[in-house]
Every structure is written in C-alpha cells, then in structure tokens.
Amino acid sequence: MKHLKPINSKARKIAPPDDVVALSQGPAPQSGPHIPLGCTFIFSPGWETDSSGGTAGLCTPVERDLFDCHNGCFWPAQVPDQLNHAPDWTGKCASAQKDWRKIDLIFP
C-alpha cells in the first residue's frame, strides 16, 4: 500500500487514505454505466448524435442530463466533471433543467 500516497503535501494533510481508496474503487464492474433516465445509452459516435446520426435519441432536454453527467463523469471531455476539473460546477443551481443559465463554460 505504500503507493497509496498523496503526491502533494497539501493533499497529504487533508486526505486520509480511506477516502482516497473509496474514490479509487469506481463503480462495481458488472453494474454497467449509469444511464440517466430518458437517455439512450449511445456512446459512439457520441455526445452530439445518437446511433443513427440524428438527435432523436439524445437526452431530452440535455439540461436534465447535466447533473448526472457531471457527477458520474460520463462525458469527461464535454461536461465538466465533479471528480476532477469542476467540483462546484452546479453549485449555483438546484436543478440544471430550471437553473441552466447559471452554469459556467469551463476551460479546464
């Protein structure tokens, strides 16, 4: 376990190893990805289109999906993820579908 060591000194002070291990486990392998309600699970080609190349299968509206994407890091290159680049991204809104004007564009 000697490698389970925060790599910067600040982190060493604030992160007891247990927290870190919990985070490091990730979701249980067999359960599959978390698919937000109302979304079709299509990963390829991606965020912009459904499997047919259109928009009918996209999450409707996308704002409903944002919290899930953010928390679960499902679209790490399209939606700021809570784990790494933008822990407080949705801090200003209770529901992205209502408060979507309050979220920021993130430059990681």
Add this chain to the structure above:
Amino acid sequence: MRVARSKTPWIFAAVISLPLLGFSQQQTTPPANPAATADQSKEAKPKPPEEDGIPVTSDVVRQACGSCHKSDEKKRMTRISARRTTPEGWQETIRRMVSLNGVQLDPETARQVLRYLANNHGLAPEEALPAAFEVEKQSIDYHYSDKDTENTCHSCHSMGRVISQRRTKSDWELLVAMHRGYYPLSDFQAFRRFGPPQTTPGPDGRPPDNRHPMDKAIANLSGAFPLITPEWSAWSANMRPARITGTWAIAGTQPGKGAIFGTMTIRAKDGADDEFITSTKLTSARSGETASREGKVIVYTGFQWRGRSTRAASNQASPDQEGLREVMFIDRNMQSIKGRWYTGAYDEMGLEVEMTRIGAGPVVLGMDHPTLATGGSGTYTIFGANLPANVAAGDIDFGAGVKVARLVSATPSEIKVELNIAGDAKIGYRDLFVSGVVKERGAVVFDKVDEIRVKPQAGMARLGGANFPKQFQQFEVIAYNYGPDGKPDTKDDLELGPMTKVTWSVEEYAATYGDDDIKYVGTIDQNGLFTPNVDGPNPQRPRNANNVGDVWVVAVLTRTGKDKDGKDLPPLRARAHLLVTVPLYMRWDTPEVEGGK
C-alpha cells in the same frame, strides 16, 4: 455567456496516483506503475526508463517539474522524457499539472517549459502533418487505420489527440492508466471488455482475441507511434530557426466569401529567432472588401507556426476582436507556408491559407471570377504581387478563344481587364500568363453548370445565445461542368468553384414520425450561413426538448440558357445534412501556444 477558468481543485490531487495503483489489485492487466510518474518516496529509486528517453537539458524544466518527475543519471525524467507531441499537446499536459496535480507555475516559466518541450520533445513535419486537422481545428471525417483502436480512443475526443503523440510503450500504458484513474467510468465506456471471454474461433480459424480493448489499443499505438522514429532523428538533427522574414503572397479561400488574396510582411521580434511580428493586407476577391491585420507568431520546432492577428486599430467594431488564430506549417524549403486561420466560439469560422515567398519577380495569385462562360464578356480582376507597372493587354494570355479586349487598370497587386470569351471557345482549365509568369489553372472556360453540390455534405451547428455561445455552420455551393464528354463523374469534369447566386432553404429530414425539427433548429441566410436557435429547454416542445434536430439544407441554382433542344435549362438542386445539437460545456483550448492568455 458565462465563462470560468477552473479553480484548482487541489484536494483531488490526492486521488490521481491512487486509483492507478488501487486498480492493480483487482485487474487482470495491472496498470503500469504510475509511481514512475511522480513517486516522491525516498526508498523508491527513480526508475530509469527501460526504453529510450529524451534527456531534459533545460534547467527551467528540471526545476519546475523535477520535484515529482525524477531524473536518472542521463538526465532523463520520468514521463517527460518518454513522450513527444505538438505544442498544444504539451500545453494540455502542463495545464493538467497545474489544475489537477497542484503544480504552481508562473506564466513566464510555463511559457519557457512549453517552448522547450515543444521544440525538443516535438514532432517532425512528417509526423505533424497527418494530425494537422487537430491543431487547425478542422472538422473533417478522419478514420484511423485500426478500427479497434479507433473505437477505444475516439469516443470522448478526436483521434487527432492520439495520433499527435509519440510515446514509449510504457508511457502509452501510463496514459491509459491516467484515464482510468481520473475518469473511472472510462473502463465501461471504452477500455475494458465485459462479459465472458469468447471461445469460438474467428472465420480464419484462429482463437478469438480476448484482450481488453485498451490492451489492443496500447499494442497498436506503441507500434504505430513510438518515441524514437527515423523522422524525428532526422528532423531534430536538421532543425533550425525558421528564416521567414520578408514579404509573402497570400492566397486563401473562405467558405461563404470565396477567394482572399493579399500580402504579409514578416519581421523578427527583437532578440528572438522564433518569434515574429506580422502585417497583413487582405482583399476579398469577390466583394473587393479589404482589411489590414497586425499579428504575432511563435514558430515551434522550426516549422509549426502559431500566431494570432487582429484587425488594425481603426476597425475595432469588427466581429473578430478576439483575433484570428493562425495554425500553419512552414515547408522544409521555407518558400511556402500553409494552414488555417480561424475564429468563432467553436473555431468554426476560418479560411484555408497558402503563402508563398515573394522575390523580385511578379507573382500571379488568381482572379475574382475565374469562371469564364463561353459567349460572355465583362471586366475581371487578376490578383498578384509585384505585378509589372507597364503591363499591356498583350502580356496577358488565357489561351485560344479568350480575348483580352482592353486593359482597364493596373497596380502592383491588381490588374483589371475586359475579356471577350468566344462562343466556340474550348471548355477546360486555362493557365493564366501575366508577363511570362504563370498561374496554372488560373481560370476555367465552361458552357454551362451541369451539377451543383453543397459543401460540407454533413454540417454541424450548436445551439447557443442564451447561456452558451452558438456554433455556426457556413455552407457553400460548388458547381461542376461535365466536361467535353458531357458525362457526369468522368475525368474531364470541371470544377467551377463556389457559386453565389443560389437560393438556400432548410427542409425536414424525417428521422421520426411527425418530425418537426425544422420549426426549431434555426435559420439559413441567402449566403448559406446557418444560425442555430438558442440553447436551453424549449417549453414549446414535447418533453421540454432543446431546439436540436437534424435537417436538410437545400440549395437551388436557377440557370439561364437553353439545352440542345432549345428548352430552358431547368434549375439545379443539391442538399446536405445538418445536425443541430447541444453545446459543449467544456472547452479544451490552448491559447497559450500563441503566446496569449
């Protein structure tokens, strides 16, 4: 629009090295040891890279990065010595060191680190050019040679990010481990195979390949993009500061605007051999509109041009106040420079540019309307540089059937002529000579437009304007003549270039029953520019849908003239698919490479 640079969530710095290792206890494929990455423990001796590595000789880099990235006796640093990439690739990593790994860098040090690594751990021209679309922000349809690797690596970002890297095998492994560490879901999304292993042999009788997708990808990438290559060995030995000061002729094309011509003067920045100051004059050939621009450039690795220019002061109200960003490649012979200048919230508005060095002699660049209709006549402008002051009508030659009736005016950059094109002039491309200097295929003689096509064939726009910016899509119509044989899709077909007098509209692309996207997605103007509707849920749509949709963009060209039987030529129609989709909530941008931000 709301914009935020991410605050440094240093608390999460603790997490990164851990999942990488935590996984090794449960996984069939132990991720490579990221301690080699940044292990500060005393007992772990810095592991000498088991493969070749590039020594880091810059004290600035050694100091800024050395606390985590240890060196061996040959000055090879963990991770850093095991990788080469573009300036953008380096900047992205440096940024992550700051945002996620808690590194503190002042802007000046960051610039020096970037420049050292981009130059000394960079790419050779042969390596950089196939990935040019990534840094030029071209939205092209790229396909990587290995389907499995492509499927594993292109779901979140472009393959361009991947093919612009060169790494040792263990560094490719660590890259994948980095993804799994920061983004644990990536295992399900792309990297691991779930379900029981296959047992039935493939059609070739060989046992099935049960490796995880990520392992297949690592095997492929470390073979295709190794750290040490003959191309880089040759280029790094021959590399030198680019000698590009002087005057250059510019020929460009901008979708929606057509040909752009001009000149650029490049001066060295005081005290630097890789930084330049530019002054540019541009003329839009079709409209005659002109612009002056001032810019700054950094040249990396002796050939990678990264610049930014803004309109000269008088034009503050211009739409590109942020400036045009320039990504170009200097040819090995330092006589030509090619690339893309772009702007727009999604880098979607741009022009393709080619520059050639101007010597003492004249250069012919092109024309405002290079399409010469048989039986027609009119005034045409020829653009160039150093054009002779005393040019006469007889010095200008388009070949048989095209008569230069009169010289209207002549300056060193523009010659106006009146042309009469004979009714029986042979159709085909024509070389244009001005005082003995040629522009090959400078014009084309044609009798009629036989076909039109919309470009691009598949467009994309993003909703915006309420909270996030819009991504526009410019379409244009390219016209064709079937050539002397009159048959479509044969070798003698003539491309006539962009057509302006077309009518644009949007039609439904019926993807679902009762599809009505067309009411919501946005509008197209008569210059082919599509402007998407606003972002956000639309209460007027079922399920509060966004204004997304997919539609046809339709162009119609009305033709004058008669066919062989004396009937009016019918109008021509062409269409393209347009996807209007959701914003990106995150932008991986690296303006630092131009010296900005």
